[in-house]
Amino acid sequence: MEIARLKEKFGAAYEKILTAENILLVTHERPDGDGLATLCALSVFLDSLEKNQTIFCADAPPDFFSYLPNINKLISGNLPMAEPKTRPVPPGAIHPSQEGNNFSAFDLIIVLDCGSLSRTKLAEEIIGRNKNQFVIEFDHHPKTEDYSDLEIRAPLSSAAEVLYYFFHFNRLPFSKDIADCLLTGIMTDTGNLLFGAVTPQTIEITSIMIINGATLPKITRRTSQNKSLAAMKAWGKILDNLKLNKKYNIAYSVLTFAEIANLKKEFGGENLFDAATDILNNIEGVKAVIFLREEEPGKIRGSLRTKDSAVNVARLATYLGGGGHPKAAAFRFPGSIIKTETGWKIV
Numbered sequence: 001m002e003i004a005r006l007k008e009k010f011g012a013a014y015e016k017i018l019t020a021e022n023i024l025l026v027t028h029e030r031p032d033g034d035g036l037a038t039l040c041a042l043s044v045f046l047d048s049l050e051k052n053q054t055i056f057c058a059d060a061p062p063d064f065f066s067y068l069p070n071i072n073k074l075i076s077g078n079l080p081m082a083e084p085k086t087r088p089v090p091p092g093a094i095h096p097s098q099e100g101n102n103f104s105a106f107d108l109i110i111v112l113d114c115g116s117l118s119r120t121k122l123a124e125e126i127i128g129r130n131k132n133q134f135v136i137e138f139d140h141h142p143k144t145e146d147y148s149d150l151e152i153r154a155p156l157s158s159a160a161e162v163l164y165y166f167f168h169f170n171r172l173p174f175s176k177d178i179a180d181c182l183l184t185g186i187m188t189d190t191g192n193l194l195f196g197a198v199t200p201q202t203i204e205i206t207s208i209m210i211i212n213g214a215t216l217p218k219i220t221r222r223t224s225q226n227k228s229l230a231a232m233k234a235w236g237k238i239l240d241n242l243k244l245n246k247k248y249n250i251a252y253s254v255l256t257f258a259e260i261a262n263l264k265k266e267f268g269g270e271n272l273f274d275a276a277t278d279i280l281n282n283i284e285g286v287k288a289v290i291f292l293r294e295e296e297p298g299k300i301r302g303s304l305r306t307k308d309s310a311v312n313v314a315r316l317a318t319y320l321g322g323g324g325h326p327k328a329a330a331f332r333f334p335g336s337i338i339k340t341e342t343g344w345k346i347v
């Protein structure tokens with residue numbers, strides 16, 4: 001896709017931001033580097049315009065993203081309750097506090113890297129918004145819904161790469177903080193530039209971000225050279241359980257609930273499986289890799305990766321009720337994993 005075709009949309013987004021008075025930025029639940037980095041980049045930009053803003057994500061960010069500028073402003077859990085207004089509420093009017101949160105106070109809502117609206121955890125509010133509330137969407141996932149007033153979508157490496165063009169086409173400068181954010185989004189969503197969605201433009205933008213002051217060694221140290229002992233031990237168990245399905249030429253590994261509970265008991269720690277599926281994706285010659293695990297009893301999560309240009313793992317993930325990108329996707333379903341003599345079964 002020719003990104004220049006979106007030039008007008010990037011201009012329209014800038015216009016909307018300039019005229020908005022109270023802006024909500026939101027990214028997806030269980031936030032990753034790309035979601036958080038685009039949130040923070042726009043937040044820093046809104047600060048430079050002295051805009052009122054709230055930045056929201058349903059789940060708290062992992063601690064290692066604490067270096068991102070403005071991440072300390074992020075609200076997770078629920079949007080705050082509206083402050084009781086001091087001026088009298090006209091008869092018949094709905095008092096803002098009756099609506100549960102401040103959502104109706106925002107005249108501009110910007111949704112970043114969400115893939116689907118439900119991942120904002122504000123779907124009801126966004127769908128039922130008032131006429132004066134405008135929604136802009138920046139995303140790089142395939143389109144699944146039509147909910148925004150201004151949809152800026154391009155199949156690029158990351159939402160950060162999409163947002164780069166917002167600054168580029170509007171001729172806005174990249175401060176060191178914004179460059180750090182955008183480079184974080186690109187690096188984390190591309191496995192440090194290794195994934196198939198990386199193009200010459202992605203590399204060019206990476207270099208422009210470094211020229212503008214982004215510190216690549218800090219970003220890789222904080223986001224990828226950051227594994228706990230527990231996570232390394234989890235990799236050990238995942239590699240130990242690794243098998244090859246010869247019929248489909250797919251490598252897979254499975255962890256039962258008991259195995260995960262043992263790992264947690266022995267080594268503690270959270271985020272045991274960060275980048276675990278990417279490790280499996282280093283196997284030579286297979287069509288795809290699958291990592292299945294039962295982290296909570298009765299809930300199975302699966303992650304899929306491929307480096308085969310002819311394989312689209314998002315299609316399998318979507319079939320199983322999940323979603324994602326052609327080269328990296330995930331799904332969940334109810335069930336328990338039981339170890340058998342020859343492998344595993346799901347009940």
Ligand SMILES: [Mn+2]
Nearest residue numbers: 034113159189
């Ligand atoms: Mn992303």
